[in-house]
Amino acid sequence: MTRNEDVRTVLSDRSFTRDVMGERARQAGETPGGARSVNMDGRPHNELRALVSKAFTVRRIEAMTPRIQAWTDELIDAMEETGPPADLVAHLAVPLPALAICELLGFPVEDRQVLSGWCERITRLGDGGPDQRAWQELSAYIARRVPVERAALRGGLAPEASILTRLVHAHDSEDALSMEELLSLTVVVLAGGLETTQTAIGAGMVRLFRNPAQLDKVRADPDLVVPAVEEILRYQPVIDVNRVQVATRTVRLGGQEIRAGDLVQVSVNAANRDETVFPDSERCDVTRGPNPHLAFGYGAHHCLGAALARLELKTAFSTLLRRLPDLRPAVPLESLGWRGGHVTLGLEELPVAW
Template sequence: MTYARTTQIGIPTMDCVPDFPSSADTAGELHTRLGELRRQESLPRVRLPDGRQAWLVTRHEDVRTVLNDRRFTRDVMGVRARQSGADPGGARSVNMDGRPHSELRSLVAKAFTVRRIEAMTPRVQAWTDDLIDAMEREGPPADLVAHLAVPLPAIAICELLGFPVEDRDALSGWCERITAVGDGAPDPTAWLELTKYIEHLVPVKRAALGDGPAPDADILTSLVHAHDSANALTMEELLSLAVVVLAGGLETTQTAISAGMLRLFRNPDQLDKLRADPDLVTGAVEELLRYQPVIDVNRPQIATEAVRLGDQQIGEGDLVQISINAANRDAAAFPDSERFDVARGPNPHLAFGYGAHHCLGAALARLELRTAFSTLLRRLPNLRIAAPPESLSWRGGHVTLRLEELPVAW
């Protein structure tokens, strides 16, 4: 770790600051440095994976402010363009705020209503059972990542989007490349290949539209109809929105299933409590979302005007990097915050964000997680880890953490 030279006004210079602490470096555990930084009175500066410098926000109250205050935005490029006197123009994106964001969000929101997601429960259960059936046929030890954590979310999001399920491996590969962080990331070639793939599906959806989309039409069909009949979005916006939904539905839930199960293995008393009372699964999912890092690097935001967070003045145009993982361990919001407790309540975690950009796919993720954990523990009551936890590999350098494999036996 390197440290900053200090200017006369006491602000670290750009060339030498601590790197953002990644949980990939600590085997999926919350990096201890994040807890130390949260307990500081003033906000620290960190170097992001792409080399930019930002204020690091780690306290629960402050992270909620950044996520829900109009003086912060995820539309960094748009703000930078306006600061330079240029017209950002171009396509709308879900990173924008206000009307552009709400217009795009409304085009896909119907697919993620709690009612529609709950209607998927029998199918999610059937997919889960089929995947566990295949794992049982192969016999132990088996990799829970490959057999369940990766395919289950991929099947679900492909169905919602209207993508062929058999293409899920290729889709996952493209998403892995476009969610990389650091120098030279994300991979522009992967974005181009993925958008071309989606573009080739558009005529198929258009041909099946007839008089209009059915009430339960897949997302891509609905977007094609919005593009063709109401001119509600451009083709560039359609493709971008489909990619965002796909990427959001894949890697985060894949990691939450595998890393969540590992977390239970690491806490056998909590695993036993859940086995003894399966009705605890809903609260257990919330606690896993709070305690287990899944998103490693949240999207940076930018201040549109001067803002004070605690005793720190954030200047207009300053970048701000939140850590939801650190905020979810804040003792000011969670009594005994460092204890993993499947019966915890209330649990105001920020795993799905907060405010206008709260994750659209939260209900789907919760359904998949509840189904995966409850089915595993019901069908395989002796399920156990089949490798030392310290021997497991974690992928870094991406927005989302990933446990590469999780050998299990039963």
């Protein structure tokens, strides 16, 4: 599915589900087993989502604004000390989301590099798929953090409690999830908070560099950073794979009959270039509005971390352009290396000068 309307339908209609294996079992007359996962729909998904949603409320994310700004300034300070050319990926795109998600999860920020390394390995695709050893090592790390969070609960669950603290409380005091579910959900939140935003910062700057007239508009009018972020999210692919869902019943969509059990791929990247929704969609336009892109998904599985990602992107772009008004690529953009074989389409590096 590539049309915007059809993609929205598949992502939100109960005629389709992410839970491919569970649905296959149900259609075979079997009862799906195992732990709940975020790929499920309905009650299992809602229960897991509710356990972490309080950490991503607009109010909680807005309260992080000073911290995000301080981290961004500190990272750019260090980049300036290094001097041009400097790698924007290593100096800003990778560490900023890592700092933010570590704080939300309750992980020591000094562990962010090893955590990023594990996430990079578990999001690999292709031969062999995700690195199972990395998954095991990351799960073991989280398990070692559980007693620390458990100790923090002796005074009760505080409103500002970290995500992991909330999950430990849900496991210990409410019997709301198993240890397997706690570990899996923490990994999903961590990987989701790292990989996509890292890609969006680096690739987003490349997109602006490739459209100098649009970049000049944002430099001239800082208020354009907000619509520019939305346009980058629409225009610049971040996820490098098409999501696969399965039909739960026979339906007609896009003029075709889709039978119960059929697999359906949805291309969010194509939907974000649908001319019926985004006129002149092949042009990057930082003044575009409205901009109902699907970069964060749609429906019940809309990305929980959307507000955090928007804050990080807005802060990164606005601070870079304010502090380094002559920021420019230090190498030909055609020579940049893009990381393949992962869920996200990331830059290997982005040398910049100023």
